[in-house]
Amino acid sequence: MRYVVGIDIGGTNIVVGTVAEDGSEMLGLVSEPTISEQGANAVVGRITKLARASMAAARGHDVAGVGIGSPGPLNTTTGVVLLTPNLGWTNFPLRDRITEALGLPATLDNDANCAIFGEWWRGAARGSQHVVGLTIGTGIGGGIVLDGEVYRGASDIAGEIGHMTIDLNGRRCKCGNYGCLEAYASGPAIAARAVEGIADGTDTSLPKYVNGDLSKITAQLVYEAAHDGDDYALEVVKDTAKFLGVGVANIINIFNPQVVVICGGVTLAGERLFGPLRSEAKRRAFKPAVDVCRIVPGELTGTAGVYGAAAVFMRRTWGRV
Amino acid sequence: MRYVVGIDIGGTNIVVGTVAEDGSEMLGLVSEPTISEQGANAVVGRITKLARASMAAARGHDVAGVGIGSPGPLNTTTGVVLLTPNLGWTNFPLRDRITEALGLPATLDNDANCAIFGEWWRGAARGSQHVVGLTIGTGIGGGIVLDGEVYRGASDIAGEIGHMTIDLNGRRCKCGNYGCLEAYASGPAIAARAVEGIADGTDTSLPKYVNGDLSKITAQLVYEAAHDGDDYALEVVKDTAKFLGVGVANIINIFNPQVVVICGGVTLAGERLFGPLRSEAKRRAFKPAVDVCRIVPGELTGTAGVYGAAAVFMRRTWGRV
Numbered sequence: 001m002r003y004v005v006g007i008d009i010g011g012t013n014i015v016v017g018t019v020a021e022d023g024s025e026m027l028g029l030v031s032e033p034t035i036s037e038q039g040a041n042a043v044v045g046r047i048t049k050l051a052r053a054s055m056a057a058a059r060g061h062d063v064a065g066v067g068i069g070s071p072g073p074l075n076t077t078t079g080v081v082l083l084t085p086n087l088g089w090t091n092f093p094l095r096d097r098i099t100e101a102l103g104l105p106a107t108l109d110n111d112a113n114c115a116i117f118g119e120w121w122r123g124a125a126r127g128s129q130h131v132v133g134l135t136i137g138t139g140i141g142g143g144i145v146l147d148g149e150v151y152r153g154a155s156d157i158a159g160e161i162g163h164m165t166i167d168l169n170g171r172r173c174k175c176g177n178y179g180c181l182e183a184y185a186s187g188p189a190i191a192a193r194a195v196e197g198i199a200d201g202t203d204t205s206l207p208k209y210v211n212g213d214l215s216k217i218t219a220q221l222v223y224e225a226a227h228d229g230d231d232y233a234l235e236v237v238k239d240t241a242k243f244l245g246v247g248v249a250n251i252i253n254i255f256n257p258q259v260v261v262i263c264g265g266v267t268l269a270g271e272r273l274f275g276p277l278r279s280e281a282k283r284r285a286f287k288p289a290v291d292v293c294r295i296v297p298g299e300l301t302g303t304a305g306v307y308g309a310a311a312v313f314m315r316r317t318w319g320r321v
Numbered sequence: 322m323r324y325v326v327g328i329d330i331g332g333t334n335i336v337v338g339t340v341a342e343d344g345s346e347m348l349g350l351v352s353e354p355t356i357s358e359q360g361a362n363a364v365v366g367r368i369t370k371l372a373r374a375s376m377a378a379a380r381g382h383d384v385a386g387v388g389i390g391s392p393g394p395l396n397t398t399t400g401v402v403l404l405t406p407n408l409g410w411t412n413f414p415l416r417d418r419i420t421e422a423l424g425l426p427a428t429l430d431n432d433a434n435c436a437i438f439g440e441w442w443r444g445a446a447r448g449s450q451h452v453v454g455l456t457i458g459t460g461i462g463g464g465i466v467l468d469g470e471v472y473r474g475a476s477d478i479a480g481e482i483g484h485m486t487i488d489l490n491g492r493r494c495k496c497g498n499y500g501c502l503e504a505y506a507s508g509p510a511i512a513a514r515a516v517e518g519i520a521d522g523t524d525t526s527l528p529k530y531v532n533g534d535l536s537k538i539t540a541q542l543v544y545e546a547a548h549d550g551d552d553y554a555l556e557v558v559k560d561t562a563k564f565l566g567v568g569v570a571n572i573i574n575i576f577n578p579q580v581v582v583i584c585g586g587v588t589l590a591g592e593r594l595f596g597p598l599r600s601e602a603k604r605r606a607f608k609p610a611v612d613v614c615r616i617v618p619g620e621l622t623g624t625a626g627v628y629g630a631a632a633v634f635m636r637r638t639w640g641r642v
Contacts, residue, residue: 073607073609082609129475130474130475142575144575146467146472151467152577153451153576153577153578153610154450154451154577154578154579154610154613154614155577155609155610155612155613156577157574157577157607157609157610158575158576158577158610159575159577160574160575160577160607160610161574161575163574163606163607164485164571164574164575165487165567165570165571165605166486166487166488166489167487167488167489167490168487168488168563168564168567169488175607177570177604177605242489243489246486246489249486249498250485250486250571253478253481253482253484253485254463254465254479254480254481254482254485254575255474255479256473256474256475256476256477256478256479256480256481257474257475258475283498284486284498285484286394286478286481286484286496288394288403288476288478289474289475289476289478289479289481291476292475292476293475
């Protein structure tokens with residue numbers, strides 16, 4: 001049995017684990033803050049330190065390589081990260097830097113691709129032929145797995161589902177466009193919508209959660225207040241479900257997948273979110289497509305990207321996972 | 322050299338041709354009105370008559386089978402058309418009826434899939450790896466060709482790009498949903514938007530084209546008036562370009578294809594439509610995805626579906642086109 005180190009680089013944390021080729025176990029799961037403001041070299045140093053710690057935990061096993069998941073856009077062929085505003089990298093040869101540091105072959109892929117490939121391999125979408133997923137956090141990433149392969153498009157950009165326009169004259173998105181799904185349903189967008197309502201004078205207990213400092217309201221706090229029975233917070237969650245439901249309906253009409261998997265902090269909202277989300281998707285999408293599609297939260301909380309990054313290495317190197 | 326009969330069944334016309342397996346020629350291109358109100362048997366009779374006429378024109382050549390493109394939803398495995406509101410069919414075993422009538426093996430696929438596969442095989446998207454297309458007429462169909470294969474999804478529904486929501490609180494669509502691309506940019510939707518402006522008192526020469534009978538205004542007449550310099554008609558065309566540009570930007574962000582091909586009557590509007598459409602898509606989609614994507618009108622006017630239906634037969638039967 002061979003093992004592969006999976007590395008998931010996020011804007012906040014780096015997570016690393018060493019994964020068995022049959023996916024049966026993950027050894028040495030370790031994590032540290034990214035601290036991207038210290039520069040690319042410091043981040044690479046932290047990544048290699050974490051990878052060595054993970055491999056040490058897997059001592060005695062045959063570690064064959066490293067799969068890396070990183071924010072993009074990036075080039076999976078050359079292993080270069082073209083641009084990541086969150087990490088501040090431009091044309092950074094991440095894959096080769098990791099290979100040099102660890103003396104192991106490596107592959108590089110988009111973080112959202114890895115997360116959804118992980119959910120397809122070992123998580124909520126296991127064994128399904130066609131899977132499309134969203135990773136909801138600071139932004140909304142997307143991953144597409146068709147016939148068991150990550151679909152990357154002509155230049156590794158495919159899957160930017162968070163930047164699908166759902167309201168052509170709608171909210172401004174960080175990407176510069178108007179009405180992207182991300183502008184409504186990312187973590188910061190959920191918080192921003194909640195704050196707007198409070199600023200408009202809506203009666204809600206939300207300000208109490210942050211001692212009146214509205215800048216501290218987060219999507220997580222909105223879910224918490226909804227859980228505690230705050231009507232307005234519940235309304236914000238329901239609106240989020242509606243926006244996500246529109247996006248998921250579009251995915252269903254376009255891809256007709258067996259599974260739509262939704263990963264990230266938003267899954268903390270549970271059935272309070274997924275119930276109305278499924279209703280909205282069902283109301284909007286074609287029945288014969290909705291009928292064959294499960295809409296589910298991700299199962300591999302915190303490790304989907306690690307499993308997926310390792311799986312991408314296995315697929316590219318050995319032709320299978 | 323073998324030949325395959327390609328059959329393109331539309332709500333208005335049936336078009337049939339006999340296509341060489343290398344795509345180098347189409348023999349016996351024939352067409353007749355569908356007249357679906359005469360019932361399924363009459364339509365099958367007309368299809369087989371046209372197929373025999375086409376094969377007669379290809380006399381002396383080896384005709385190996387029949388590829389059929391039909392409105393759906395349908396089942397490509399069983400060859401059954403599940404439901405076509407336009408033709409009035411429910412659970413109709415179209416493929417086997419054609420096989421019995423002609424004594425030739427046949428395949429069935431969605432009409433828009435066939436049109437885009439045809440454009441990929443012999444038309445505007447020839448030789449490209451990933452192609453996504455729209456067929457704009459009474460409705461807006463979509464076709465997805467990835468790695469040279471039609472992508473059909475879990476239950477042959479994939480590619481309903483016309484029913485992608487672009488304005489979640491927008492115009493009502495025939496599908497029951499609100500804000501579908503089709504509700505803005507199909508032929509009837511273009512005409513309806515034009516008529517709404519006239520009803521609001523906009524100054525335009527359009528009513529003169531129909532002797533004041535606004536119910537006779539069509540998308541084609543709008544293009545004609547735009548061509549003749551009518552400012553309002555030009556505005557309707559520009560709005561259409563904007564709506565289509567939003568849809569194309571979504572396609573580019575999701576699929577990162579080499580080509581987006583747009584087929585149907587809308588291509589008559591030419592650069593007056595495609596110019597602003599490309600600008601809108603470029604403004605909205607991710608640069609590294611837009612930069613590698615051509616947005617082009619279909620080239621196989623009236624025959625894309627015939628080429629594509631024949632190509633689907635070849636691919637399914639011989640494993641290649």
